[in-house]
Amino acid sequence: MYRYDEFDERLVRERxxxxxxxxxxxxxxxxxxxxxxxxxxxxxxxxxxxxxxxxVAIPYGTLSGRQxxxxxxxADRYDRGYGHFTTRQNIQYNWPRLRDVPDMLELLxxxxxxxxxxxxxxxxxxxxxxxxxxxxxxxxxxxxxAELIRQWSTLHPEFxxxxxxxxxxxxxxxxxxxxxxxxxxxxxxxxxxxGRIGYRVTVGGGLGRTPMIGKPVREFLPREELxxxxxxxxxxxxxxGRRDNKYKARVKILVHELGTEAFxxxxxxxxxxxxxxxxxxxxxxxxxxxxxxxxxxxEALPARSEAFEKAARDPDFARFARTNLFPHKAPxxxxxxxxxxxIGAPPGDATSDQMRVLADLAERFSADELRVTHVQNIVLPHxxxxxxxxxxxxxxxxxxxxxxxxxVTDIISCPGMDYCKLATARSIPIAQExxxxxxxxxxxxAIGPLGIKISGCINACGHHHVGxxxxxxxxxxxxxxxxxxxxxxxxxxxxxxxxxxxxxxADEVPAAIERIVDVYLALRTDEAETFIDTVRRxxxxxxxxxxxxxxxxxxxx
Amino acid sequence: xxxxxxxxxxxxxxxxxxDGDVVFHTxxxxxxxxxxxxxxxxxxxxxxxxxxxxxVESGGPVAEPFLFTVTLDPxxxxxxxxxxxxxxxCGPTVRHDFGPQAREELSHVSL
Amino acid sequence: MPLLDxxxxxxxxxxxxxxxxxxxxxxxxGLEEALESGSNRPVGVDLPNHVHPxxxxxxxxxxxxxxxxxxxxxxxxxxxxxxxxxxQGYRGRLRATGRILPDxxxxxxxxxFDEVEISDEQAARLPVGQWQLAPHQFSDNYxxxxxxxxxxxxxxxxxxxxx
Ligand code: SF4
Numbered sequence: 153m154y155r156y157d158e159f160d161e162r163l164v165r166e167r168x169x170x171x172x173x174x175x176x177x178x179x180x181x182x183x184x185x186x187x188x189x190x191x192x193x194x195x196x197x198x199x200x201x202x203x204x205x206x207x208v209a210i211p212y213g214t215l216s217g218r219q220x221x222x223x224x225x226x227a228d229r230y231d232r233g234y235g236h237f238t239t240r241q242n243i244q245y246n247w248p249r250l251r252d253v254p255d256m257l258e259l260l261x262x263x264x265x266x267x268x269x270x271x272x273x274x275x276x277x278x279x280x281x282x283x284x285x286x287x288x289x290x291x292x293x294x295x296x297x298a299e300l301i302r303q304w305s306t307l308h309p310e311f312x313x314x315x316x317x318x319x320x321x322x323x324x325x326x327x328x329x330x331x332x333x334x335x336x337x338x339x340x341x342x343x344x345x346x347g348r349i350g351y352r353v354t355v356g357g358g359l360g361r362t363p364m365i366g367k368p369v370r371e372f373l374p375r376e377e378l379x380x381x382x383x384x385x386x387x388x389x390x391x392x393g394r395r396d397n398k399y400k401a402r403v404k405i406l407v408h409e410l411g412t413e414a415f416x417x418x419x420x421x422x423x424x425x426x427x428x429x430x431x432x433x434x435x436x437x438x439x440x441x442x443x444x445x446x447x448x449x450x451e452a453l454p455a456r457s458e459a460f461e462k463a464a465r466d467p468d469f470a471r472f473a474r475t476n477l478f479p480h481k482a483p484x485x486x487x488x489x490x491x492x493x494x495i496g497a498p499p500g501d502a503t504s505d506q507m508r509v510l511a512d513l514a515e516r517f518s519a520d521e522l523r524v525t526h527v528q529n530i531v532l533p534h535x536x537x538x539x540x541x542x543x544x545x546x547x548x549x550x551x552x553x554x555x556x557x558x559x560v561t562d563i564i565s566c567p568g569m570d571y572c573k574l575a576t577a578r579s580i581p582i583a584q585e586x587x588x589x590x591x592x593x594x595x596x597x598a599i600g601p602l603g604i605k606i607s608g609c610i611n612a613c614g615h616h617h618v619g620x621x622x623x624x625x626x627x628x629x630x631x632x633x634x635x636x637x638x639x640x641x642x643x644x645x646x647x648x649x650x651x652x653x654x655x656x657x658a659d660e661v662p663a664a665i666e667r668i669v670d671v672y673l674a675l676r677t678d679e680a681e682t683f684i685d686t687v688r689r690x691x692x693x694x695x696x697x698x699x700x701x702x703x704x705x706x707x708x709x
Numbered sequence: 710x711x712x713x714x715x716x717x718x719x720x721x722x723x724x725x726x727x728d729g730d731v732v733f734h735t736x737x738x739x740x741x742x743x744x745x746x747x748x749x750x751x752x753x754x755x756x757x758x759x760x761x762x763x764x765v766e767s768g769g770p771v772a773e774p775f776l777f778t779v780t781l782d783p784x785x786x787x788x789x790x791x792x793x794x795x796x797x798x799c800g801p802t803v804r805h806d807f808g809p810q811a812r813e814e815l816s817h818v819s820l
Numbered sequence: 821m822p823l824l825d826x827x828x829x830x831x832x833x834x835x836x837x838x839x840x841x842x843x844x845x846x847x848x849x850g851l852e853e854a855l856e857s858g859s860n861r862p863v864g865v866d867l868p869n870h871v872h873p874x875x876x877x878x879x880x881x882x883x884x885x886x887x888x889x890x891x892x893x894x895x896x897x898x899x900x901x902x903x904x905x906x907x908q909g910y911r912g913r914l915r916a917t918g919r920i921l922p923d924x925x926x927x928x929x930x931x932x933f934d935e936v937e938i939s940d941e942q943a944a945r946l947p948v949g950q951w952q953l954a955p956h957q958f959s960d961n962y963x964x965x966x967x968x969x970x971x972x973x974x975x976x977x978x979x980x981x982x983x
Contacts, residue, residue, distance in 0.1 A: 159960050159972040170957045174923065178726070182946055183921075184767040190894055191923055199772055201797050202808045204729035232807055247807065249728045273894065303962045303972070309930035310903055313896025390900045391872070427907050430964035433973045436980060498803055569793060570801035578796075580803045630791055 153214050153521065154299050154444040156264045163306065164261045167268055171195050172254045194274060194312070196267025197253055201573045206245045206253060207270040208260060212280035212298040212322070213241035213524040217515035220522055222263040224507035230256050235507070237492060237500045239564060239615055240319070241279050241524045242270055246571055268306055273314045275305035275386070279321045281329045282525040285447055286533050288481040292341045292349055294324035296442040297378070304379050304431060311386045315393035316401035318386070319358075331526060331642035333357045334618060336403045337385065338366045339378075350374045355385060355415070356407030359612035363648045364404040367412040369419060375438070379431040384423035388415070448519035448534055453484025457537035463544070471593055472544055472555040484537050488518075490530040490547060491554040491562060495591045498580045499565040500528030509550040517543050526615075527564055527603075529557065560602045560669065561587045564615055568608025568625060569632075575608035577625025577632040577658070582606055585662040590669075599669055602683040605640070618642040620684045621665060622649040632658045638668070638695060639687045650692055653699045660701055667698035714759070715778045719749040720787055721758040722797075723771035731797055731809065732771055734761050739771055741809065743798050748779060748787050822943040823915075824925075824951050825935040826967075832937070834864050834885055843884055855882055864913070869897040873904045880910045887937065890918035899931040906932035906966050922946055925954040930965035 156164070171192075178188040189199070196207040208223070215223075223243060227235050230252045231245040238244055248256060260266055270277055278301045280294040281287070301320055305311065311318075323330040324341040332338030338354040351373045357366030373381055385403075392410075394400045407415045464470045478487040490510065493499050502510070510530055514522045517539045523531035535543055547553035556562045563586060566572065568579030583606055590596050605619030609626075616622030622637035634656055637649030656664055669683075671694055676686045687695070720743070721734035732739040733746035736757070740746070749755045755776075762774045777794045779787035789795045800808015823832040835841035843862035846854040851865045864885025867876070876886065886905060888898040902914055916928045916936045928936060938946070964971045970978075 157976070159975070162959055166958050170923075173953075173957075177950070178768075181768050182950060185772050186767065187893060187921060187923075189772075191921075199724055199729060201793075202729075202731060202800055203724075247729075251727045273896075306962055307927075307958065308963060309927040309961070309965060310899045311896070312927060313894055313899065313924070387900050387904075391897055395895060425907065427903075427964075431971070431973075434977050437973050437976055440976070569796055570803050575793075578802065580801075584803070627793075632792065 153216060154211075154295075154441065160264070160303070161261075164264075164266045164268070167195070167266065167307075168254055168257045168261060171257060175250060175254065190272060194269060194272035195253075195257075196270035197248075197250070198271060199573070200246070200571050201569070201575075202571065203247045204250055204253070205571065206248045206256060206267060207238070208243045208245070208265060208267050209270045209277040210241050210243060210265070210524050211302050212278060212284065212295045213282050213526075214284075214295060215514075215522040215524065216263075217511040217520050217522070219263045219265055220507050220511040220514065222259060222265070224504035224511070226256055226259050227504040227507070229259075234501055234503045236498075236567065237502065237524050237528050237530070239526050239528060239566070239613060240277060241282075241526060242277060243524070244567075246567075269312075271317075272312075273316050273318075274312045275301075275308065275314075275318045275320065278302050278305070279319070279330055279335075279526060281323045281325055282523040282531050283329060283478055283487055283533070284324060284523075285445065286478065286480050286487045287325050287327070287329075288479065289326040290324050290481070291326070291343055292324045293442075293445050294322040294330070294339075294341060295445045296438065297324075297339065297341065297351075298322045299441050299444075300379070300433065300438065301382070304382070310383075311390060314386070314390055315395045316398065316403075318389070318403065320382075328643045328646075331615075331618065331646070333366045333646040334359055334363070334615075334642060335366065337382065342372060344372055348374065351378060353381070353385075355419075356404040356412075357646075358402050358404045359615060359617045360402065361399050361610045361612075362402075362405065362408075363612070363617040364408065365646050365648070366404075367407055367415075369412070369416045376433075376435075377428075379433060380426055380428040381419075381423055383431060384419050384426050387422050387426065388418045392418070447482075448521075450482040450485060450534070451536070453482075453536065453538075455483040457484060457540075460537040460540050463541035468548075468553075468555070469541065469544055471597065472553055473540065475555045475559060475597075476557040477540070478531075480534070482534075486535055486537055486540065488532045488535045488540065488543060489525070489557040490532065490552050491556050492529050492552075493556060493562050493587065494551060494554045495561060496584050496588045499563050499583050502530070506550050506552055509546060509552065513543055513546055527562060529562070555593060556596060558601045558603070559596045560590045560599050560604060561596060562603070563587060564603070564605040564619070566607050566614035568606070568614075572608060572613075574611060575625070576610070576627040577608055577634065579606040579608040579614060579623070579625055582623060582625070582634065582658065582661050586665050589662050589666055598679075599673065600679065600682055602669070603642075604665070615642065616640070617648045618646065619649060620682075620687070621668060623661065623665075626655060628655060634658060634661050636661075636664065636668070636699065638692055639684065641684055652692055653696055656699060663701070664699055667702070668695050671695050671698055714755060715776055717750055717755060718779050718781060718787070719755055719758055719776045720746045720779050720789075721749075721762055721774060721776055722746075722794075723765065723774035726770055726772050734758060734774075741812075743787060743809075746787060748781065750781075821937055821939055823935055823937050824948065826929060826952075826955050828948055828952050830935065834862070836866075845885060845887055851879065855879060864915075866917070867901065869895065869901060873901050873908060876905070876910075877908060880905075880908060880912075883910070883912050885913040885915060886910065887915040887917045888933075890916055890920045893919040893921050893924065898933075899927055902928070902932040903966060922950040922954045925951055926958060929955055929967045930961060930969065932966035 321335040354366030518532040565583035569575035607614035618640040640649030736747035833842040845864040862884030
């Protein structure tokens, strides 16, 4: 993985010094609260409902054991012994004190981490496929591209005060696991007929109040043109994006209002005159960055493992192996998903002890690498099949072996009103209750892949629009109320969920979800037809009665 | 303060700048306990809170001050009307070990 | 109003009203007229940040100053405008006016501005020292800047080539 050189290191340290000074200037009155707010946000610091919240970037979701251990140390020393992994491959601490934040930042910098631009109206942490370097269908590892973009966008003089936040995601695979279509800019690594590498560029995707799928602006952008072309897009957005209404300020609205064609024309016009030399990166530099992401030295192993197959006689292990392993391009290896969704727990939370267990496992069994996924889980990307039984046993011990990756209890949930100042309703308790309802692993297996995603307000941090079942918490005349959508999907066939009907009360939600699932089980052609496929085939109508309160009809599972 | 004043009775709250803790205006300063808050039940009280708010609006020892409506229970204690403020006063409903509820043994948020 | 460049406070040879000042700054819609007036006082213009810089293209050689407004410190259009004017070949003074903060001063200089003109209120609240410190808070940039910094990417290359 990438290692800072002297330039990267110095910049992060200087940023901390600047932040300390900024806090001092807020206290002495040089900065108003409004000014300080925007500036601290650009350092990842929010003021939430109960306390400050510090959001740490995990660039493209990749972490080493040492970094994970440091995150645990920070949780113990300056927070409450846990952290929350988010849908944007970040980790959030919910209880830091402003006076401690500069010291927390120093500890992060000690392991080459930081919080720069994890909030604010600037280019945010660049996300990528969490199976980068693992998937057999990968054209190229997306992380060198993401790292290049990270560096280019860090403290960019021109693009640090945009109309609104700006999110970029990169995927290098034929199958999109980075949800690039719902990002301000989505980049798909593609090869042209001559085998040259470039990018398919989409602009204007996003969730929030006005969810939209990104529009293609270039089918093939040659690799060396990436940064100048991004500059042209950002410049058009910086100049023309709306600043009169924060809900219309994202680039998706500009693309929508201008029309894709006119937007592309402006970008191309700007691209024709922009000073490309200012962001020129030579091939040797690209290669230098890429070298850090070279795959670990995989052993030549047989595709099957005896130890693994022996362990699979244990039904619990077998269930885990069926749900939480992803095929690895190297024979005899697997990518192992550690679910942060134990039944009934807040999704995405990990205690400092669990973080240390994960750090140990990464160092011993996964080439010292961990990944944070946008479904709020952790991946050990390079585990030998031979080692899976031992890793699994350690996970069981740490309460981290829930076998539910991609299943109905693998719920994405934003923090909602239990932490978030912007929330209109809570989301975690809804997730917890649904998770308890589907706790039976056999039933869950029978239901198959199903993504439930919950947001505590229209900002959609829980990605509810792209949930096969989406749940949005609202405030209806002083009572928490939840809107259910069906049919959303984040990946290649990206689609936005449709509202099933009027909102329902919090205590009705879990039963309604159960009834929706029962309708699916009754209607699916066979076990191979997933929930989303059934919804696409039969439409919403058969599901509508499920919103009405009634006794749950348990399907024979 | 943007918009109109919420209905009486009112409490002024904010977050402590350096610690981030939820604090309430007592009439003389800021305190972490809602029971210490000055509850404005009339126009004069409301104006007093608005003046205190204006003073810290753009700076000072607290951040993001705002007024919210409470109901006085039979013992005279202020209970926020909206669930958002009830959660804010107690702490996360999913972690009773954190926030003011852990400190003061408040009864957990009833919603 | 106070004028600062990277060295600190400076006297302002331009004024919007005072006819005895060395140069004059006119509003954007008065620019044609000022340039046609035949006076040989240097002419500057206030450029609102919603005006595309190509609209100054035909005047660039005759302008002694362009002042770009920051109506709110969170409105960063001015940074793009400055860089675009420099890309179009503008060589005169480039000034940021309005609500800009010391925390943005380095960005302004990197984007092609020479100076900032702030209000008395800002000057009282944000002492000169904070403005003087700002350009030195960071040693490096990942992109080339208009005030002569070479990008980290290129400096790495130079280091490689020297090795
Ligand atoms: S979706 Fe709303 S409630 Fe949830 S984290 Fe985002 S802003 Fe907060």
